[in-house]
Amino acid sequence: MATILVVDDEMGIRALLSEILTDEGHTVELAENAAQARAARERMRPDLVLLDIWMPDVDGITLLKEWGATGLLNMPVVMMSGHGTIDTAVEATKFGAMAFLEKPITLQKLLRAVEQALARAVPKAAPAPGLSPVTGNGIFRAEPGLTVEAAMTGGMGLPVSMPVELGPQSEQSFDLDRPLREARDAFEKSYFEFHLARENGSMTRVAEKTGLERTHLYRKLKQLGVDLSRNKRGTLA
Template identity: 40%
Template sequence: MGKILVVDDELFYRELTADILRKEGHQVTAAKDGREALDLFKRDEFDLCLLDVVMPGSFDGLTVLGKVKHTDPDLPVIMLSAHEDQRLVLRALRQGAFDYQRKPISAQELKIAVDRALATRKLAKDHKNKLKRLASLEEGSKRLAGWAGQKFRIEDLEREYEMLETTVNLVSGVLECERVSVMLLDPAEKRLRVAVATGLSKSQIRQESKEAGKSISNYVLETGEAVLVTDVASDERFKESEYASQYRTGSFVIAPLKVGDRIIGTINANDKKDSQPFIEDDLVLLKTFSHQISLGFVHAMALADLDRERNRLKLLSELQRILFQYLEPEEMLRQILIKCQQILEVVSAAVFLKDELSGELWLRIGLNAGKEISGIHRIPVGKSITGLVAESNKILIVNNPAKEPRFVDELEWPEKGVIRNLMAAPLMLSDQTIGVIRLLNRREGNFSAEDGRLLKDIADSLAVALRNLQFYEKLKKSVDEVIITNQMLQRANDELNLKAKELEALKKRH
């Protein structure tokens, strides 16, 4: 429940609104005018303000709104207005008002608006708390990385390969062996992939992988135990693998790499330079190195998490800036898609809205390689990846469309070109899907789960923007209709005055 300030100069509406909210369990304070409201803001903190647009005196609704937003920009303010106040409401929305309620007050609509506003307020507070925690985490990570840097020289995530390469070269020298490799488990493909190895180039490393279930390393992954094999041909625990011909001897040592309680890979040493078998001392040394590499991964992952969260908060800040800076609907959507292309490094970004009558998604706006997508583009709900996202309300990532049976190329992209990968997220409002945002062709590599989390943040902001834009367009249309009606009434009044003058002139002649 929230602390809510109700500001209205009319006692009836002030008490009615307060009573509705108190019955919902909210803590409500009421103010009879703008001056009293500003005094209350100085003494107390509120989660939401319901503010009458038209109030007597110098502190009307728009003035109070401006002062409140200057003091607390994140405070949601719902404007209360009569039917004839629509122009003022439009100005209030431009000044940052969250929503508006038309008088006479509807209890049900008021409850929905208040719940939505309080949820927004909680999100803003959570973001502030997260920023504080991030600052604390960043400081702690600096101290931890500084301590670890004396041993591992980890300066940033881009040097992770260099750190591993230095480590395997060091292991190779200490154990006096020719082949040392670090293998990491790919959970998606259930394969062990070589991250770094002595004697292999980066291009060769990319081709090196083994099915986890068919290698001796899998035993280490499953048991968490380091292994010393003096001769694989005579070791009853293991069968000689298909890769045995790659090595000069049948002796090797393997140790697990752990992050917390999770085993993420192995470090392997093969082929003693003097062709002698590995001994127990070699296993102890390799286990020591494995602990150091694991600690390096912990630091790298902490820094990666921090970097991802920093990028996410930066993105949310940019989206908020766009929502407040651009008033034209088309330009606002365009700027959001441009930011989306930049952050997620994609060639194409598009917004599809749901047509409830036809059951199709229609292209609202799209950008491809810097140009706006033109023409009519419709995708049936439930068809191909974009249509399935609208049906399931879930983010979908497809990094290999050729192997995805649900993907329909001609539906996703009727123009020329090849879709290498795509990602799409639903646009949700009040548990209802109103559309889909879809991204095509990451400039480098595949879409990741982290990309999906970023796209969800973008989709949430975009859904709010679309709702506000729909409201803005309806309100603008309503204002235009009022203006046209007033003009028609003025013309009719002028014509009546003219006829009255003509009648008066006729009377004088007779």
């Protein structure tokens, strides 16, 4: 079992996450701001940090950058926010975060993110601002299991379980040096193709998995140009 540091300024969130993770057998330390998080990280050397983005003194992204710049980002970090966007998720991963969870955080999403983060190797120090996490030339590469919990059903069509697994391939590259809409569509198309392949083309199961109405899902797939004929089943049933 792991030692996990939970950093969130909301007492209710801290208590809930602590209860869930403790029940799973983990040792949990709590911090309500960046100052407490710094002290706890130095004292306990956590195996994983769950870090809220929006905090009153120093925000989570700033703290993440600080740890990366000072060589202290030697543990996986999962960011949390109730106002997440794909831009926020990309920024978080750019500076060393392993995943992004959108609030409210369900039990299934939390445990899945924790399991995946702990299973991954210790992340390297965060790259310098302006460089992509892998190539430094505008390409954001999603490695196996890397998830980006980016928010939303409405605008993006993604469910945020963040970790959202990026595509059926073992590794996928996304060119960020293009208009946001094009980059977002490419991300979404890969996301839905992954789930269609995993669910053997079952629109019903994919709808349940992604949290979309089946009719909405079908329209979204058509809009993105997803080839349903490649799956064994491509109907709404």
